[in-house]
Amino acid sequence: MFGLEKKDLNLLIIVALLTMLAPFILNPFPTDSALAQFNAGYPDLMQRFVIYGIFAIGFNILFGLTGYLSFGHAAFLGVGSYSAVWMFKLLSMNVLPALVLSVIIAGAFSWLIGFISLRRTGIYFSILTLAFAQMSFALAYSVLTPITNGETGLQITLDDPRILGMSATADGSIPVTNIFGLEMRAATDLVIGPWSFTFSVGYYLCALVMLVAFYLSIRIFRSPFGMMLRAIKSNQTRMNYTGLNPKPYTLAAFVISGMYAGLAGGLLACMDPLAGAERMQWTASGEVVLMTILGGAGTLIGPVLGAGMIKYFENIFSKINEATLHSWFDVLPDPMENGLVWVLEHFVGAGWHLTLGVIFMLVVTFLPGGLVEGGQRIGRLFNRTKAAKDDESAATKPAE
């Protein structure tokens, strides 16, 4: 089905089920329990999970397949966001034209930067992309303020023209992003006993787009094109002497991943019509690298997992404060409680960056294949006969 092999189809179906049921899966704890802190099933975060998933999937097409480590992909995400917001300002609040434009502009921009940067390889390539992205950020923050609105970020306002829509709603508010009238922020709640689940239009739109993006990435991975990209990573000399020109292949991969980034940026703006320059900073580019590696570069599902994990830390761990910690360990005797809180507060709340850094070092050191490799190892522990099979299939499709 869908022109996929059985294994890939299974993966796609699993991912589809996970994303469609995410509002349930991510809200496992009753709303009023102490563990509700760890619930992630609210629309904004779920949207971020899948949007950054798209970003990472795209980045993986470049990095995972060709091995070219770009430190500038955030620039394409930012450009995508700016394009989408401009579309909301000028044309209408419908998300479709905005998404189309953000993909096109990000594609064009990444073609330009890729064309220049791909003249070099290895760390030189990384530094070139880094330099371009930092330039984009610095300019967007200052000189280009008329286009980007600098520090405060590009926003929609009541007096934007919106030639195909309206500047303001009847009651004087800024109109809301929608798809043919269906508002992105529309949502419905399902309350079952102590649990509460939210289903939002925005999330399901993002999830559908992500599934399409994921499906296309499977096709690319299994296509001759994907094989060529892996061949480039493996041995450029042989590539050349086999009559193949690596440049257009890598450029195409760069542009495709740039378009994925633009799509993600556009979606971010659709869910929340604001585009800030920080989206283009090199640390933001670093973030997608972390996501991809954390999940497992070159694997299909890895980047999505990595994106989810990092966004979960950023949004859930950073919100645990000392008071919360104390409330958890209330039952313990005071010295123990204080000691435990003292240790943990390094890692939560303001310390979530530290947790991320530590996990990241551990993963790179001990699990070069990322979470996917971790999962495989655990799987192997549980099932030795299956492990043999895994090994075989890993050898067949080494890029998995």
Add this chain to the structure above:
Amino acid sequence: MSKNNLTRRGVLKSGAGIGAGVALPTIFTASSAGAFTNEPTGNTVTLGFNVPQSGPYADEGADELRAYELAVEHLNGGGDGGMLNTFSSKVLDGTGILGKKVEYVTGDTQTKSDAARASAQSMIQKDGAIMITGGSSSGVAVAVQGLCQEAGVIFMAGLTHSNDTTGKDKKANGFRHFFNAYMSAAALAPVLKNLYGDDRKAYHLTADYTWGWTQQESIAAATEAMGWETVNNVLTPLAQTDFSSYIAPVLDSGADVLVLNHYGGNMVNSLTNAVQFGLRNKQVNGKNFEIVVPLFSRLMARGAGENIKGIVGSTNWHWSLQDEGSKAFVKSFGTKYGFPPSQAAHTCYVQTLLYADAVTRAKSFNPCDVVAALEGFEFDGMGNGPTLYRAEDHQCFKDVLVVKGKENPTSEFDLLEVVEVTPAAQVTYPADHPMFAGGNLGTCNPGA
């Protein structure tokens, strides 16, 4: 506990779902209209404190958070009551807000508009926060204010000094207690004239982004109006750490005043560099060379160390003020944490109380009722003298402090001395002032 509610058509919020004893799960997917976003239905109400916990303003964020915790304590009847005792409005009685116990959630803005919005979103959607407050930069304030407008909750801005927050980016659901660049300039200009005369040549170094520009524009306009000449204005990159190459040309420019339109780390570095180049000891045009830092904060002054001595600037509030409100606040804060509060802490504390008070007076959590209660609200006893929340742009008008780095500090907190308290009337501007033009408050949005 209340849950998120994002649709304008609305869905039923149900606290009744908490049926631990119910054998069969009760399922609600009803869609009758809720009154407004995150209407508190239980016996608690949740506020969202969105402050920078990572990034360069983390220390300010931490101080803001302390102030918020203190405010919550006071609202719930704990501690010594702080400013509740001095506040001119007496409706708050230490029983929470409208009888509901105040709870709070915290988040990290990272001083990035994206992260700040994500954090605020999670407070609104996940934790059911009815009001968001905090922040330590204008970019973040404007971004979160926009979000709160869309989501239908109230935003009580923290530290934000750009004219835009209540100028071209003002929003009906957003309120600013902090002063702004225009007010800094209006307060500073007469003092500068007194101290340094009306025949001065000023050289501006300006952080190259929105806040820097508006402040430079405001200061240049105010000082030029009293006879100063602006010789030059050089924009410096946000990421700049060593300002020597920007300071050096000042030496030969013929200017006799250097205005540093910088904040945070930029300010500490540019001031340190300026002092290194001996500008403080220089004589130009027969006058002593002077440095002005229009926006001061004590936390940053501490970062600048010795270099801050004798430098003039403006600030929203300082702990050494001797009015009853300030004294009460400093006492509660100092007793709890062991050091005096910063201006960021003050503004955040006051904003929380003002919100609680507005809800109580309106007898409703509905954002539109709260907006109505805050608009045109006049109060006193909160540390800045009689204050007005102007209805037209949701900006507070109150006295502004002109301060100077203290020459002989008696403690590590005693860094600034108040030179003058500029009365509110002097810093008030018409709502349609050109520096604040281009925005539209819109109408209040109660969400659902």
Add this chain to the structure above:
Amino acid sequence: MDAILLQIFNGLDKGSAYALIALGLTLIFGTLGVVNFAHGALFMIGAFCSVTLQRLLTLSHETLDPTKLDFLGNPSKIKTPYIVEWFGADAGNTIIDWSVPLAILFAIPIMLAIGYVMERGLIKHFYKRPHADQILVTFGLAIVLQELVKHYYGANPIQTPAPDALSGVMQILPGVVYPAWRVVYFCFSLAIIGGVFAFLQFTTFGMVVRAGMADRETVGLLGIDIDRRFTLMFGIAASVAGLAGVMYGPINAPNYHMGMDFLVLSFVVVVVGGMGSLPGAVLAGFLLGILESFASMREIITLIPGINQIIIYLVAIVILLVRPRGLMGRKGVME
């Protein structure tokens, strides 16, 4: 004319920080073949060595003075540093005043130890791994180090002032004054750079290391324990970065983020100079410092708005495209 001269000085002293950091990076890259993203963090830790020493020196004996009241109306605490109590006011205060130069002695063992632990504990396992992995793991380490420092020292900058005697300005040319400490910093960096080069040039150890940089396997075949020497080399590189940080404190107050601020920049410097070339790193450091200074001149900003924001990156891009091996890099190194 004076303006241009001043900008050259500015560039040189800005460049001396770049050169020192890039020198350490290049040492690590050249000897160990490791791309160290945590190098900026080492610079930052160096700066915090002097913060720590300053704190240690001003550890105080607290007494209550009932005649004075603090902000809460309680008797205020009078702090007397133990140093002052032990050595008397004059000597004690002089020691505190000179805490930054003293921190050099304090920082060297600390940085060597940190370098040793880093290399043996982490970097060692990444020699055979791809550059991307090295970048990532050291980037993770940089985050961890920076967050730890932030946790204990806060996010705001902390002043580490220069000794009074060196905190003023000095006349360097007739009519041209320049901050004394910046001159000190420049001379200090020249001394360190000279020291490193002399060390590599004239000691047996240095010769082995240089040979190792050129061809690691051959040296290994000669039965020389190159690994141990490289470990020490890592320690030295860490010390160079640390000392650059210690002395940088009085120029700009140290904050936990300063390493990251310099990181991207120092990589650009290394690339412009040529990966693996020590003289290249130094030269590029000074050159970029000077270029950056000139780009910040008003005349030039007016001509090309925003040039001061991007000059460094622009130079990097042009160099990489026109001369990918950098100013002084050997051909074929990581091309």
Add this chain to the structure above:
Amino acid sequence: MGILEVKDVSKRFGGLKALSDVNLSVAQNTCHAIIGPNGAGKSTLLNCLVGKLIPDTGSVMFDGQSVLGRSPHEINQMGISRVFQTPEIFGDLSVFENMMIPLFARRDGAYRMHAYESVASEKELVSRALQMLEDVNMADKRHMHAASMSRGDKRRLEMAMCLIQEPKLLLLDEPTAGMARADTNNTIDLLRQIKDSRDITIAIIEHDMHVVFSLADRITVLAQGTPLVEDVPERIKGHPKVKEAYLGETAHA
């Protein structure tokens, strides 16, 4: 006219003259060996043929067209495949994929965006790849990671990758370097089989005289950057000049 015509090719590296006035003609469907002591310029000459180096003077014509100034992949597309001294294969890919890539390169040219249909759906190419793997006795290894194979297998794989492109000219750079005698003999058998079974021209650079004399139809002896003699093997064996320059000291080394 041979299929490959090298005329007056010279190449200097700084002060070192690596090649001077080399003339060489390789006739179609023959096996032409180039031998010579170390530093004779064999590798330089080879690199000039495949586009890695550009000679300072002279011309290299292949099948009536100049190869000079073309990049390696263009030259490959003209019909020249090269086997390296140390096997260059796609180590991270499976053996099967290693076979598929040259097939795509031959069918689709230097670049084609083929990003949607899967590799497996190219039934015809798949069956050709499998057939070729059968031919070289590697069918059972098709799922293996290419990098994890033995050196001999890598060599065979590389050879198969070149052959599956059906090149007009196959360049072999010391194909038996570092091999045990048994492996060398296997390689010789394989090459002879290739030579006999299809229309192909082979140019081979080799140290091992056993290999050269087992395979070559003609031999060019290179010394100090110039061709010393060119003749059939039988006459090269006894040639005094060759003995002097080369065979005398290093034969069967």
